Amino acid sequence: MAHALYHPTLGYYSGGGEGREPIGWEGDYFTSGDLHPLWGWCIARQLHQMWELMGRPDRFDVLEPGAGRGLLAADVWRYAREHAPDWLPALRYTLVDRSAPASPLRRAREQRLADALAALDVPPGATRWLDDGAAALPPRSLTGVVVSNELVDALPVHLLQLRAGTLREVYVAVDGDGALAESFGDLSTPALLAYLDGFGIPWRTYPDGWRCEVCLDAIPWMRGVARTLRRGFILTIDYGDTARNLYVRDRYRGTLAVYRRHQLRNDPLALPGRQDLTAHVNFSALIEAARAEGARLVGLTTQRDFLLRLGIRDEAEALARRLYPAADTERHTDRGQADLLRRRSLRAAVDVLLEPRGLGGFRVLVQQRGVPGCRDTLLGLADPAP
Numbered sequence: 001m002a003h004a005l006y007h008p009t010l011g012y013y014s015g016g017g018e019g020r021e022p023i024g025w026e027g028d029y030f031t032s033g034d035l036h037p038l039w040g041w042c043i044a045r046q047l048h049q050m051w052e053l054m055g056r057p058d059r060f061d062v063l064e065p066g067a068g069r070g071l072l073a074a075d076v077w078r079y080a081r082e083h084a085p086d087w088l089p090a091l092r093y094t095l096v097d098r099s100a101p102a103s104p105l106r107r108a109r110e111q112r113l114a115d116a117l118a119a120l121d122v123p124p125g126a127t128r129w130l131d132d133g134a135a136a137l138p139p140r141s142l143t144g145v146v147v148s149n150e151l152v153d154a155l156p157v158h159l160l161q162l163r164a165g166t167l168r169e170v171y172v173a174v175d176g177d178g179a180l181a182e183s184f185g186d187l188s189t190p191a192l193l194a195y196l197d198g199f200g201i202p203w204r205t206y207p208d209g210w211r212c213e214v215c216l217d218a219i220p221w222m223r224g225v226a227r228t229l230r231r232g233f234i235l236t237i238d239y240g241d242t243a244r245n246l247y248v249r250d251r252y253r254g255t256l257a258v259y260r261r262h263q264l265r266n267d268p269l270a271l272p273g274r275q276d277l278t279a280h281v282n283f284s285a286l287i288e289a290a291r292a293e294g295a296r297l298v299g300l301t302t303q304r305d306f307l308l309r310l311g312i313r314d315e316a317e318a319l320a321r322r323l324y325p326a327a328d329t330e331r332h333t334d335r336g337q338a339d340l341l342r343r344r345s346l347r348a349a350v351d352v353l354l355e356p357r358g359l360g361g362f363r364v365l366v367q368q369r370g371v372p373g374c375r376d377t378l379l380g381l382a383d384p385a386p
Contacts, residue, residue, distance in 0.1 A: 001156035004272040008100050013154070016274040019104035023068050028276050029259045031150055032237075032303070032359050033071035036349040038319070040075020042310040043235075046380045047076060047145055048084045050233050051091075053374055054143070060090040061144035063137070065225070066151030067095035067129075070113035077122050092144075093127045101131060140230040147235040152281045155221065157213035158192055159256060162206055167193060170211075172269065180269040191216060199243035199284055211254035212247055213279040219289045226293035231370035234295060237303060239362050240281030247282075255280035283365055295367045298374060299381040304360030306380040307353060316350045 005012045012022055021027050024034055032039040051060045064072060073093050080087045095113070099106045110129060117127060130136055159170040163184065169192070173183035187193060195214050196203055203210070225234055240246060246255075258265040260275040268277055287297050320343040321328070327343050330336035354360040366381060368374060376382055 001268075001277055005154060005156065005277060006098055007273060009103075010273045012273050012276060014099045014103060015105040018274075019108075021069070021105060021108070022276065028261055030262070031068070031071075032353055032362075033075070033149070035352055035359075036346065037071075037075050037078070038312055038316055038346075038350060039307070039353055040072050041079055041315060042307050042312050042380075043072060043147065044076040044079030045083075045310050046235070046306075046378070047147070048079070048087050049379050050145055050371075051087060053377060054232060054371055056086075056090070057143055058090055059092060059143060060087070061092045061094065061142050063094045063096065063142060063144070063146045063228070065096040065146070065148050066154070067097055069109050070095055070116070072147070072149065073113060073127060074116040074120070077117060077120050077127075081120055081122075088123075091126065094130055095127070096130045098131070101129075137228045139227045142228050143231050145233045145235055146225050146229060147237075149237045150239075152215070152218050152221070152236065152238050152286065153240065153278045154276075155215050155217045157215045157217075157256065157279045158188065159254070160187070160192060160212050160214060162203065162208055162210040164208065165204070167196075167203065180272070182269070189216075195285075196247065199247070199282075201243065201247040203247070206249050207252070210249070210252055211256075212251075213254050213256055215279065215282065215285070218281070218285055222286045222289035223293050226290040226295040226367070226369065229295065229369050232368070233298070233371065234290060234365075234367040236283075236286060236365040236367075237362055238281045240283055241363065242300075243282050243284035246280055281363070283363055286365060287367070290367045295369045296372070298366040298368050298378065300363060300365050301381060302356070302360060303362040303364055304354045304356055306364040307360075309380050309383055311379075312350055312353070316346055320346050 003011065006014070008014055010016065016022070024030055047062060051057070054060070062076060067073060073095055076093060080091055097106060097109065099109075113127070160167050161170055161184065167187060168184045169187050171183045171185050173181050175181040192214050195216065196212070203212070256268060256277070256279045258268050258275050258277060260271070265275070283300060291297070324339035324342045326333065326336040327339040331340060352359060364380065366378065
């Protein structure tokens with residue numbers, strides 16, 4: 001899975017050997033940022049408030065591992081320009097991308113973001129790209145926020161299956177025809193069994209054939225993120241759940257999924273490097289890993305409640321009135337009807353972001369170091385969602 005996703009030239013997130021952009025409407029799946037910039041507006045509003053809660057430090061770094069095409073970076077700078085100009089002198093943004101720096105995919109991403117930031121008149125040097133993520137930054141060097149969206153679900157996992165009362169690992173083999181196929185063997189490391197038992201998963205009571213995924217890589221990743229943070233927050237957005245809700249008897253086939261051309265498929269061994277492989281995130285593991293490095297849990301909520309608390313509906317209506325005024329003043333004209341349709345499209349995008357069975361059901365995890373007592377004041381967590 002690691003090779004299929006992250007091989008430097010043939011891996012999925014390096015363009016699959018073709019330089020193809022895997023994310024977005026022309027790729028295999030879309031993210032919240034593709035639906036509407038209002039998602040980025042909400043995240044930026046929360047980041048700005050985090051800066052204020054930290055006492056408005058002179059430098060406030062936003063580090064985004066798995067930054068992809070830089071959509072969130074552009075939205076954060078746009079928010080700062082339009083709504084929080086006092087934040088601008090302090091703001092610095094670092095994007096982390098595992099695609100090769102000289103690859104056509106990476107060059108296209110960097111150029112696209114550079115054009116967007118030039119239009120926003122972002123100061124030179126206020127935004128940069130990194131290749132190695134938090135591991136490349138010295139411990140306790142960052143004051144600000146580490147924010148990621150749909151990153152941890154793309155870390156490679158171990159696939160386990162219960163067979164005759166014993167957990168076996170599912171390996172990739174080659175069959176007699178030269179095609180990739182599954183095979184079963186002993187667990188590659190005792191850490192896999194310790195992982196499930198450590199979270200109190202009663203897998204021994206589950207039926208034969210039950211499958212699950214274990215992402216050991218998420219633990220050192222989160223520990224590295226927390227270790228980098230001198231003071232500030234970790235904001236992690238992804239699909240998944242706590243361990244007790246994720247590793248349940250009824251989730252018989254696990255959560256490993258394949259996306260290609262916006263279709264959900266069940267053939268993870270087909271087309272290696274040319275389709276997305278993903279699995280649900282165990283947020284309990286992320287909480288414990290960060291705690292081991294001194295970062296504390298602030299809250300775990302859904303994206304729906306997070307965005308509602310940050311005022312996405314009110315901002316959507318204000319934006320609709322500002323951008324499409326003819327829907328109110330000239331509804332009987334072609335221009336008025338066009339503006340009315342645009343308003344409905346905007347509201348539909350927000351509804352998709354808030355859909356509990358879709359993007360709205362994503363989890364939002366907030367952790368902090370050196371900012372105690374912020375649980376009741378953070379906009380995305382503080383008040384009951386409308």
